[in-house]
Structure formats: C-alpha cells, structure tokens
Amino acid sequence: MSQPVARRMYDLVEPLGLVPYFADESDEALMALGLRNSWDAYFAGRAAPFGRSVPADVVHAIFYNFAPGEVARHIPRVWDLTTPEAALAARERGCVAGMRRILGDLADNASVARAADLLLKAATSAPVEGRPLYAALRALPVPREPVARLWHAATLLREHRGDGHTVALMAEGIGGTEAHVLHALSVDLPAEKFGRVWHLPAAQLNAVIDGMRARGLVGTDGWLTAEGRAAKARVEAMTDRLAEVPYHALTAAEFDRLVTDLIPISAAFRAVFPI
Numbered sequence: 001m002s003q004p005v006a007r008r009m010y011d012l013v014e015p016l017g018l019v020p021y022f023a024d025e026s027d028e029a030l031m032a033l034g035l036r037n038s039w040d041a042y043f044a045g046r047a048a049p050f051g052r053s054v055p056a057d058v059v060h061a062i063f064y065n066f067a068p069g070e071v072a073r074h075i076p077r078v079w080d081l082t083t084p085e086a087a088l089a090a091r092e093r094g095c096v097a098g099m100r101r102i103l104g105d106l107a108d109n110a111s112v113a114r115a116a117d118l119l120l121k122a123a124t125s126a127p128v129e130g131r132p133l134y135a136a137l138r139a140l141p142v143p144r145e146p147v148a149r150l151w152h153a154a155t156l157l158r159e160h161r162g163d164g165h166t167v168a169l170m171a172e173g174i175g176g177t178e179a180h181v182l183h184a185l186s187v188d189l190p191a192e193k194f195g196r197v198w199h200l201p202a203a204q205l206n207a208v209i210d211g212m213r214a215r216g217l218v219g220t221d222g223w224l225t226a227e228g229r230a231a232k233a234r235v236e237a238m239t240d241r242l243a244e245v246p247y248h249a250l251t252a253a254e255f256d257r258l259v260t261d262l263i264p265i266s267a268a269f270r271a272v273f274p275i
Contacts (some may be wrong), residue, residue, distance in 0.1 A: 005255075006243040010161065012262040013119070015269035016099075017158030019151060020045055020091060022273045023098025029090040033082040040081070043074040045091040048084040049136035052076065062132045064166045065176040067200055088140065096148045103268050107147055115261040116150035118254055123156035125249035131163035150265075157246060164242030168235045173215075177208045182217070185224045186232045 020026040021042070030041035047059050056072040063071065078087070100107045120142065128135035137156050143149050169179050177197060184194035192198055197205055212218040217228035224232070247255060 004240050004244070005247050006161075006240040008259070009157070009247060010240070010243065012259065012266045013154050013157050015266050015273055015275060016151060016154035018269070018273055018275065019095045019098050020155075023095065023102065025098035025101070026091055026094035029094030029097070030087060033086055033090055035078060035081055040074050040078050043071065044078040044082060044084075044087040047075060047078075048087040048091070049133075049140055051084050052079040064169070065179045065196070067177050067197070067204070092143065092148060092151070095151050096145070099147050099151055102272055103147070103265065106264065106268060111261040112150060112265065113146035115258060115265060116146045116153060118250065118258040119153035119157070119262075120149055121254070122246040122249050122258075123153040123160070126160055126246045130167065131160055133159040134163050157243075160246060161239065161243040165235070165239045167242060168238035171238065172231050172235055174231065174235065175208075177205075178212055181205075181208055181212060182224070182228065182232050182235075185218065185222075186229065188223075190222070 026045065027038050027041045030045055031038075033044075035041050035044055043059070046063070047054070050059065050062075054075075056075040059075050060066060060068075060071040103112070106112065124138065124142075126134070128138055134156060137152075137159055140152075143152050169175075174182055177200070180194055180197045181191045184191045184197070191209060192202070192205060197208075209218055209222070212228070213220070216225055217231060219225045219228075250258065
C-alpha cells in the first residue's frame, strides 16, 4: 500500500519546520532582542503572528499542548522586552541563516527555489477556517528570497498540520499534556523521560497518567493499552486526512517535482537534527 500523501509530505517537510527549534541561529537571533531564555524565544517567535494583544490564555488554547501556567510565564512578558514585528524578523533571519549553514552549497541550487515556489503554492492554498495558527501565518508577508520562502512555506504547512492535529486530539478527548504522554508511550518511552513533560512535578504528571488509566488508555503496567494504541492511531490517521488539502493545489507533475527536489533538502536536515 502506498504511503498517504500527507504522511509522505510530513516526512519531507517536518525537518524544515523544525529549524526554529533545532538550529541555534534562530534562538540566537531572538535572544539578541533581549529575551531571557530559549523558552522566551520559543513563545515570542511562534506567538508573534498574533500580535501583542492576545493574552496568555488564548495562546495556551491555540498551542494546546503546554501544561497549565507554562505559557503565562512568557506571554505577555516577552512583549515588554521586544515587539512581535522584531521577533518575526529575527526568527526569519535566524532560521534562514541556520538553513544556509545546514544546506551548504545546496542552498543556492535551483532545486531550492523550485521547491520553495511549489511548497508555497500548496501552503497558501488551504482554507483557514478552524486553523488559527495557520491563519495567523497566512496573514504575514511572504519572503522573496528562496531559502526564506522555503522556510516560510514549511512553517505554514507545519502549523496547518498542527491545527488539524489539535482537532484530532480533541475528537479523541486527549488533553494537551495527555498528548505528550500518549506520544511518549507510543514510542515506548516512559512519560517522565519525554522532553516536553519530564520537567513537570511528579504528582502533576502522575495525575495526568492516572486520568488516562481511568479511561482505559494506560494499563496498570504504565504502558499504553490496546485502546490507547488504537486512540493514537486514530489521532494520526485523522491528522493525516486533515493535512492533505494543501497538496490538492498541485498537479501530479508538480507534486512529483516537489518530492524529488525536497528529498535531498530534507535529508540534509535529518542528518543534523535529532529526529
């Protein structure tokens, strides 16, 4: 059976969308604005498309998977230190620098400009209804430089998929912190060792796991039950279905060209990112 279009494209596009989180240049550019730490940089960079007036509770709702209170430690404080406009410019500048470092000579290859244009065609074609992060990014100006366009398109598609992933989690009744537990256990990693929740107080994390156990998702052994794994599979399948729409904008020839051009680009990032 052939791989679903959205899953195939996730494998190729996700490494590009991870540049703000794994390439040091992004954090360095944001920290140069006077931010206090890498989490300030994360929230300033990712929430900047919403502007300074959106409160922490709204950002928390949209980002979905942070524990209570985590967003409020950074939003709105980061906007006392810099502006959304400066954060957006720094994030793009840092990400482009990181991409150029990783791609090397490939950065100026015609395949990058081609992939940027085709990926942007897909990334700007989907409806925005029900997708707040994607809609906020769609409202931003599109960069002209090819590497910047490629990063912008990948970020659009990552947030489009992420908005759909939130819908899929909600449809399964999986809360934000529960989503991290579900993912960790699905890859046979104890929840307390997973990077996005390991820092939580043990009592808080155990309460989340106990709630999942009470719903039959986690067994008495601490691992996913058959129902837990089935729930995870349903979430991923729905996420893929909801993420496919942008690629309908491409002809079969354009899609094949895009895949061909993205394979070596994506491989360059996979070679250096811990994914």
